[in-house]
Amino acid sequence: MSDFRIIINNDLLKYSDSKKIFSTIYITCQEHCFPSSTWTDFTEIVLGMWSHNLIECRYSQNINFEFPFMDGAYRMDVEKDNNMQLTINCINSRGNTEMIELTVQTGYYEVLSSLYDAYKSLNYFLYCNKWHLEKFKNTYNHNIILMNEMKEIIKQGKMLHEI
Numbered sequence: 001m002s003d004f005r006i007i008i009n010n011d012l013l014k015y016s017d018s019k020k021i022f023s024t025i026y027i028t029c030q031e032h033c034f035p036s037s038t039w040t041d042f043t044e045i046v047l048g049m050w051s052h053n054l055i056e057c058r059y060s061q062n063i064n065f066e067f068p069f070m071d072g073a074y075r076m077d078v079e080k081d082n083n084m085q086l087t088i089n090c091i092n093s094r095g096n097t098e099m100i101e102l103t104v105q106t107g108y109y110e111v112l113s114s115l116y117d118a119y120k121s122l123n124y125f126l127y128c129n130k131w132h133l134e135k136f137k138n139t140y141n142h143n144i145i146l147m148n149e150m151k152e153i154i155k156q157g158k159m160l161h162e163i
Contacts, residue, residue: 004029004088004106006050006118008043012125019135020045021122027076027090029104034090035074042070043122044139051115051146053078058108058153084108084157109157116150119143 009024025046026039033039046069053065061082068075073093080086088111090102123143126132132140 004104004110004114006047006114007033007037008118008121008125010121010125011040012043012122012129012131019139021126021136021139023125025118027104029102029106032102034076034102035069035072035092039069039074040071044143045070047115047118047122051119051150054108054112054115055149055153080108086111109154112150112154112157116147116154119147119150123147 005028007024007026007028012021012023021043022040023043024037024039025041025043026033026035026037028034028037050067053067057063057065057080060080063080065078065080066075067078067088075091075093077089077091078086079088084107086104086106086108088104088106089100090104092099092101123132123140126136126140126143
């Protein structure tokens with residue numbers, strides 16, 4: 001078990017007049033931050049891509065997929081094996097070469113739980129700023145639906161491991 005976590009800081013900004021939310025977002029594991037502890041990006045877009053890719057592959061074995069960032073040359077290449085274990089290579093592709101900055105070995109449900117917690121943080125910030133009543137109402141409500149889906153998958157995973 002690793003200490004993989006997705007961090008979203010409460011420095012949310014509305015991106016101009018659009019329905020985009022921008023904040024500090026990064027992963028932390030093994031006392032490393034990727035891309036960095038000050039990395040900012042399009043929060044709900046990044047989380048949406050990551051959760052979509054992770055949920056889509058829940059029944060797949062020996063599959064590769066990606067957790068991209070929107071802003072910059074960073075991504076995480078993910079390999080899921082037949083035991084629900086993930087190998088995550090944190091890639092920096094700035095310049096002419098790609099470099100693995102960090103490799104994480106962790107469980108599928110651990111990453112899904114971290115995504116759930118990230119959405120929980122995002123919705124908390126939306127709620128505290130009363131943005132859930134404004135133009136981010138649909139985002140807020142969609143996040144709750146997605147969180148319920150993740151919660152159910154995590155619950156099913158726990159039941160499988162108890163058998």
